[in-house]
Amino acid sequence: MARYTGASCKLCRREKQKLFLKGSKCHTEKCPIESKNYPPGQHGLNRRAKFSEYGVQLREKQKVKRIYGILETQFRTYFDRANRQKGVTGENLIKLLERRLDNVVFRLGFAPSRKAARQLVLHGHLLVNGSKVNIPSYLVMPGDVVAIRERSKKLDVVHGSLRKTKDSMYNWLEVEKATLSGKFLEIPAREDIPLNANEQLIVELYSK
Numbered sequence: 001m002a003r004y005t006g007a008s009c010k011l012c013r014r015e016k017q018k019l020f021l022k023g024s025k026c027h028t029e030k031c032p033i034e035s036k037n038y039p040p041g042q043h044g045l046n047r048r049a050k051f052s053e054y055g056v057q058l059r060e061k062q063k064v065k066r067i068y069g070i071l072e073t074q075f076r077t078y079f080d081r082a083n084r085q086k087g088v089t090g091e092n093l094i095k096l097l098e099r100r101l102d103n104v105v106f107r108l109g110f111a112p113s114r115k116a117a118r119q120l121v122l123h124g125h126l127l128v129n130g131s132k133v134n135i136p137s138y139l140v141m142p143g144d145v146v147a148i149r150e151r152s153k154k155l156d157v158v159h160g161s162l163r164k165t166k167d168s169m170y171n172w173l174e175v176e177k178a179t180l181s182g183k184f185l186e187i188p189a190r191e192d193i194p195l196n197a198n199e200q201l202i203v204e205l206y207s208k
Helices: 008-015 021-025 053-066 072-084 088-100 103-109 114-122 156-162 199-206
Strands: 124-129 147-148 174-177 180-182
Touching: 053 072, 053 088, 053 199, 072 088, 088 103, 088 199, 103 114, 103 124, 103 147, 103 174, 103 180, 114 156, 156 180
Parallel strands: none
Antiparallel strands: 124 147, 147 180, 174 180
């Protein structure tokens, strides 16, 4: 699956807000958006364009795509699936993205960012219900147990991330730091997902 390989901090600057793509760096003064809170590029500092309705919707879609590390084709596939489900399409979309294995690994605290979580999954360090899964887009189901493989339990990135993670951060996850495992208890409600986004704008954009 294709992925973005450019500078992560440029994405935050383009959206003029922190997307928390670089883990702990985003919480320090080294975060570029602290000193360069304007779009990247030669004319970024002088850009004063006003967004149209379409532009606002587009920026919201781009922001959510970048937060979860997904490119356009795959993101549209998620939207189409969410649109076929019962309920509110925008909420269904966010819930699908939250069920991605790389996102669950990040939420459990096994990685400092979704990008790092994706690497852990791709390199075969994760088990789901005892079986190795190396597909970041794998959708975790309620009741599934996600764990670090036995031979990978000494990885510094995992322990370093867990030390900075508070216990019981999300009520839909159960973390066992001693065994480096966690359980996906249920699909979270939209109001429980810490995502600063207006998914209705994405629905309106794709509905044009």
